[in-house]
Amino acid sequence: xxxxxxxxxxxxxxxxxxxxxxxxxxxxxxxxxxxxxxxxxxxxxxxxxxxxxxxxxxxxxxxxxxxxxxxxxxxxxxxxxxxxxxxxxxxxxxxxxxxxxxxxxxxxxxxxxxxxxxxxxxxxxxxxxxxxxxxxxxxxxxxxxxxxxxxxxxxxxxxxxxxxxxxxxxxxxxxxxxxxxxxxxxxxxxxxxxxxxxxxxxxxxxxxxxxxxxxxxxxxxxxxxxxxxxxxxxxxxxxxxxxxxxxxxxxxxxxxxxxxxxxxxxxxxxxxxxxxxxxxxxxxxxxxxxxxxxxxxxxxxxxxxxxxxxxxxxxxxxxxxxxxxxx
Amino acid sequence: xxxxxxxxxxxxxxxxxxxxxxxxxxxxxxxxxxxxxxxxxxxxxxxxxxxxxxxxxxxxxxxxxxxxxxxxxxxxxxxxxxxxxxxxxxxxxxxxxxxxxxxxxxxxxxxxxxxxxxxxxxxxxxxxxxxxxxxxxxxxxxxxxxxxxxxxxxxxxxxxxxxxxxxxxxxxxxxxxxxxxxxxxxxxxxxxxxxxxxxxxxxxxxxxxxxxxxxxxxxxxxxxxxxxxxxxxxxxxxxxxxxxxxxxxxxxxxxxxxxxxxxxxxxxxxxxxxxxxxxxxxxxxxxxxxxxxxxxxxxxxxxxxxxxxxxxxxxxxxxxxxxxxxxxxxxxxxxxxxxxxxxxxxxxxxxxxxxxxxxxxxx
Numbered sequence: 001x002x003x004x005x006x007x008x009x010x011x012x013x014x015x016x017x018x019x020x021x022x023x024x025x026x027x028x029x030x031x032x033x034x035x036x037x038x039x040x041x042x043x044x045x046x047x048x049x050x051x052x053x054x055x056x057x058x059x060x061x062x063x064x065x066x067x068x069x070x071x072x073x074x075x076x077x078x079x080x081x082x083x084x085x086x087x088x089x090x091x092x093x094x095x096x097x098x099x100x101x102x103x104x105x106x107x108x109x110x111x112x113x114x115x116x117x118x119x120x121x122x123x124x125x126x127x128x129x130x131x132x133x134x135x136x137x138x139x140x141x142x143x144x145x146x147x148x149x150x151x152x153x154x155x156x157x158x159x160x161x162x163x164x165x166x167x168x169x170x171x172x173x174x175x176x177x178x179x180x181x182x183x184x185x186x187x188x189x190x191x192x193x194x195x196x197x198x199x200x201x202x203x204x205x206x207x208x209x210x211x212x213x214x215x216x217x218x219x220x221x222x223x224x225x226x227x228x229x230x231x232x233x234x235x236x237x238x239x240x241x242x243x244x245x246x247x248x249x250x251x252x253x254x255x256x257x258x259x260x261x262x263x264x265x266x267x268x269x270x271x272x273x274x275x276x277x278x279x280x281x282x283x284x285x286x287x288x289x290x291x292x293x294x295x296x297x298x299x300x301x302x303x304x305x306x307x308x309x310x311x312x313x314x315x316x317x318x319x320x321x322x323x324x325x326x327x
Numbered sequence: 328x329x330x331x332x333x334x335x336x337x338x339x340x341x342x343x344x345x346x347x348x349x350x351x352x353x354x355x356x357x358x359x360x361x362x363x364x365x366x367x368x369x370x371x372x373x374x375x376x377x378x379x380x381x382x383x384x385x386x387x388x389x390x391x392x393x394x395x396x397x398x399x400x401x402x403x404x405x406x407x408x409x410x411x412x413x414x415x416x417x418x419x420x421x422x423x424x425x426x427x428x429x430x431x432x433x434x435x436x437x438x439x440x441x442x443x444x445x446x447x448x449x450x451x452x453x454x455x456x457x458x459x460x461x462x463x464x465x466x467x468x469x470x471x472x473x474x475x476x477x478x479x480x481x482x483x484x485x486x487x488x489x490x491x492x493x494x495x496x497x498x499x500x501x502x503x504x505x506x507x508x509x510x511x512x513x514x515x516x517x518x519x520x521x522x523x524x525x526x527x528x529x530x531x532x533x534x535x536x537x538x539x540x541x542x543x544x545x546x547x548x549x550x551x552x553x554x555x556x557x558x559x560x561x562x563x564x565x566x567x568x569x570x571x572x573x574x575x576x577x578x579x580x581x582x583x584x585x586x587x588x589x590x591x592x593x594x595x596x597x598x599x600x601x602x603x604x605x606x607x608x609x610x611x612x613x614x615x616x617x618x619x620x621x622x623x624x625x626x627x628x629x630x631x632x633x634x635x636x637x638x639x640x641x642x643x644x645x646x647x648x649x650x651x652x653x654x655x656x657x658x659x660x661x662x663x664x665x666x667x668x669x670x671x672x673x674x675x676x677x678x679x680x681x682x683x684x685x686x687x688x689x690x
């Protein structure tokens with residue numbers, strides 16, 4: 001093996017491992033349960049994990065800067081309730097959606113401001129944000145609110161057929177995640193903002209000394225995560241056509257686990273959104289496998305995700321040590 | 328000692344801020360809800376005569392949180408954090424419930440077996456198994472942090488994600504109701520008119536206090552938290568100190584799980600001890616222990632836990648729904664964060680300095 005391929009493998013090892021584990025899990029599933037070989041099962045991963053994919057993408061950027069955002073799930077819940085109540089009061093959907101996105105951005109920016117200006121640890125601040133958002137959701141409505149808006153209904157129920165694949169479809173809201181994914185690849189690799197995010201994650205002090213806009217970028221990253229959470233909340237409210245404060249319980253943990261499984265280091269600076277996509281797909285595949293099995297209970301999802309997170313942390317540190325030694 | 332120096336000493340004491348917060352909440356109650364302080368004696372048919380009232384509720388309901396915050400204090404003092412305490416509570420509670428009434432496999436369990444006031448395991452064994460399960464969880468966290476060198480937040484996140492799944496695995500996914508009366512004593516019983524749980528808290532706090540203040544262990548923990556590498560070079564085995572802190576945190580979580588499941592007569596793997604990790608961190612931070620580790624005070628953390636529950640019970644008496652309470656709690660955290668942030672500390676320091684200059688006779 002030449003030095004170059006070795007370096008390539010070491011640099012992209014975690015990502016390749018993630019992809020390999022996803023394919024392996026999927027193929028084993030297909031062998032065990034022939035019904036899983038249908039292409040629709042693959043597209044269902046995007047339908048069922050639309051919100052998770054969106055928040056995980058936002059979370060990836062936050063984790064890349066070395067921070068963490070524990071408020072994502074609560075912001076989803078708050079968005080579903082707020083939009084359901086606003087729609088019930090007769091506001092048009094085209095006003096409600098931008099309003100929700102604006103709320104998410106503002107919420108994230110405030111949290112980012114706390115983290116940057118008051119120098120409080122990210123997870124304490126976002127924990128507070130999580131408490132606050134879920135509490136607000138319950139203050140708006142203690143019970144589940146249904147959405148009867150025709151526009152939301154049509155978005156929720158119109159299937160879009162996949163070209164070239166017979167009998168496979170997704171719903172329109174399932175396309176939001178992949179579209180955001182493509183946009184964030186551009187954002188991460190081809191913009192100054194993306195470079196700054198990686199620089200901050202690698203060493204905030206040096207980034208500051210190099211004259212990079214550390215404060216602005218950190219606040220924008222949390223604002224972006226807030227935006228993603230609100231977007232995920234809109235997707236969620238379309239998918240379930242209702243709003244409820246109890247929605248998305250502990251989804252922040254699933255999002256963090258997906259990001260870690262995607263090869264992003266929680267210390268920041270290493271990783272990318274492509275891995276996150278596969279992390280989310282692995283998460284979804286575990287759930288699908290349990291559903292196809294039928295006898296295994298739902299709690300195995302949590303145990304499985306926990307165990308896989310541990311495995312990936314081990315793999316990451318292994319690659320990290322090796323890469324350092326190869327240089 | 329001049330009055331000013333005394334004032335400075337009071338302000339610098341770690342008990343100052345949590346006690347001030349408690350005083351503010353109690354003052355609020357005194358003004359808006361004077362009935363809050365009413366304490367009466369009730370002759371309970373099961374547990375005999377005992378005190379009742381909101382203040383007793385604060386102590387009894389707050390006991391699990393106080394226990395968890397004792398363990399959390401030590402962990403945070405070493406510069407770490409334990410996010411898995413809620414899951415540890417669930418595991419411990421599930422362990423107790425399943426030993427009293429095994430619901431394993433697909434065996435048909437009739438209603439009269441389930442609701443019988445009997446146990447399948449003697450009570451001491453149940454307690455032992457509870458404590459062992461929690462301590463084992465703590466040991467696992469400690470192992471990941473100290474030996475596998477994983478960041479504390481991530482290492483404990485793993486058990487936080489998987490722990491409730493494990494608890495469900497233990498109870499076979501059921502919400503288990505407990506009908507065994509002697510088990511209820513821990514969360515509902517009274518000794519000399521005061522809740523049993525308070526005595527348990529006092530016992531654990533005393534144990535922790537003896538460990539950290541009467542041996543050099545407290546010093547070791549603080550030096551590990553301030554600078555683990557320096558502690559290592561100074562000849563301390565910082566790995567074992569971290570291991571001990573996490574194990575102890577698991578132990579306190581286990582007792583909290585025992586009390587909680589005894590209090591609510593059931594074990595619901597998904598909901599028991601929900602948000603306890605957050606509340607415990609809040610209590611510790613309110614007690615003046617820095618999240619970055621170092622100096623800590625167990626008593627201040629316990630008072631922090633009491634503040635949280637005094638606040639909670641106050642909100643309940645004003646009819647705030649439990650679910651909406653989280654928003655109010657967030658505002659409380661916000662105030663604490665603002666108070667403890669570098670910014671306001673600087674402001675306070677400057678204020679104190681100017682005052683000092685004004686009072687200094689030399690000028």
